[in-house]
Amino acid sequence: MTAKTDKNTQNQPSWRKPVGMILMLLLILLWSGIAVTLIDQISGLNFWLQLPAYVILGIGWIFPIRPLLTWMNTGSLRHLPENKGNGASDET
Numbered sequence: 001m002t003a004k005t006d007k008n009t010q011n012q013p014s015w016r017k018p019v020g021m022i023l024m025l026l027l028i029l030l031w032s033g034i035a036v037t038l039i040d041q042i043s044g045l046n047f048w049l050q051l052p053a054y055v056i057l058g059i060g061w062i063f064p065i066r067p068l069l070t071w072m073n074t075g076s077l078r079h080l081p082e083n084k085g086n087g088a089s090d091e092t
Contacts, residue, residue: 020072024065031061 035057042053070076 014072016072016075020068023068027064027068028061031057031064 038053038057042050045053067078070078
């Protein structure tokens with residue numbers, strides 16, 4: 001491939017981003033439905049038992065979204081960036 005073709009492929013929009021956005025909205029909608037379903041059961045608990053439940057429900061939606069964001073940007077669910085700053089170099 002030439003440098004000219006590489007630039008053209010980098011500038012073309014990817015279908016993964018709109019599909020990923022729709023999947024993110026569906027995941028958040030599903031997570032919200034689960035949270036709303038559990039509200040009645042959680043509200044009857046002691047404050048100290050409610051607190052971790054609300055923290056988990058409030059932050060927990062991020063963990064299923066993270067691999068989706070990685071897939072949207074790289075095309076792979078388990079993409080590990082090369083040279084992640086581990087201090088290792090290729091020179092010997």
